[in-house]
Amino acid sequence: MLDHFLVALGAVVPIFVLVGIGVTVRLRHLLTEAEIRNVNAMVFQIFFFCMMFYNIYTADFDKTFRPQLMCFAFFGILGLFFVAIAVVCLVEKQDFRRGAMVQAIYRSNYVLLGVPLVANIYGQELVAVPMALIPVVVPLYNVLGVIILEVFRGGPIAPIPIAASVLRNPMIRGALLGLFCRVVGLPLPHPILAPLHEVAMATTPVALIVLGASIRLDGVKAEPLQLAFCTVARLVVVPAVMLTAAALLGFRGVDFVTILSIFSTPCAVAGFAMAQQMGSDAMLAGSCVIATTLFASVTVFGWIFAAKTIGFI
Incomplete structure (x- = not known):
């Protein structure tokens, strides 16, 4: 039990260290409000683009391919997305907040916390299982995020304009682009991949620092009911x-923990950047x-402990 608690704690503490650096900024x-907004725009436009390209281009699709697990993740996220829209529209009347709330419910910090969680439980030899889902989960998160934020900021609901907006997302x-390069077999030399890898690795730390620099403490108290609702729903x-x-x-073992890492981890940091860039309630996000x-170390520990006690992992 202590080992699982330390796994969850070890995944959460680095995030708060980086957010704390942002708070110190x-x-x-050290940065003005305008500079913080510009840095966040840089993260959204450049860093996330490089991270997505590198992750897709270098993913080892052949090492671990589990179609049933991929289908569960895909349709589970899609179903959760539509249920979240229905529920949020019932409890929240302002479109300005609805997009951020839907994202908070369906979109998790899978790459940042979920994959390391599986690795810490089962070791690096099985980390390929959650890694194989990144090309499924992350693009779906982003596509749905762009759609819901576009709709609730008053963008056109017609499929073609929404599709165009999705394709404009970095x-x-x-x-x-990463998928295209993989499909056509375009080889990229090390001098190109190396800096892309460095930017991809820097994306999460920089995004967390910007997050800490962007959020005021009074923002956490601004919408307590909406914040509590999203937190309980997500965790x-x-x-x-x-x-x-x-x-x-019938999912068991590493497959079950992979599903746990998708649906029980905290809200995605990228959701904050997208909310800020697309006119939703970035403070709430x-x-x-x-x-x-903050609460994930307790809830994730609880889900792991319960699953292990029952015998699912």
Whole structure:
């Protein structure tokens, strides 16, 4: 039990260290508000593009291919997305907040916390299982995020304009370009891949620092009901439903923990950047990242402990 607690704690503490650096940047006035917005735009436009391209281009699709697990992840996220829209539209009347709330419910920090969680439980020899789902989960997260934020900021609902908006998103373009290069077998030399790898590795730390520099403490208190609703939904309700479904469908071992890492981890940091760039409630989105990350060490520990006690892992 202590080992699992330390795994969850070890995944959460580095995030708060980086967010704390961002808070220090704000407190020491090292960046102005305008500069913070510009840095966040750089992360969204450049860093996330490079990260998505590199992850897709270098993914080892042949090492671990589990179609049933991929289908569960894909349709599980898609179903959760539509349920989240229906529920949020019932409890929240302002479109400005709806997009951020839907993202907070369906979109997890899978790459940042989920993959290391599986690796810490089963070791590096089985980390290829969650890694193989990144080309499925991450693009789906981004496509759905662009769609929901575009719709709730008053963008056109017609399929063609929405598709065009999705394709303009840097993360989607990076994923599509990486996939294209893989399909056509375009070899990229090391002098090109090396800096892309460095930018990809820097994306999460920089995004977290910008997050810390962007969020004020009073922002966490601005919408307490919406924040509490999203936090409970993300960390308790969603994993309860999805893990029950996974158990009933027979997923066990590393497959079950991979599903757990998708549906029980905190809100994605990228959701904050997208909310800020696309006119949604970025303060609420950032607050959801902080709150869910804070409580995740307890809830993720609880889900792991329960699953291990029952015998699913």
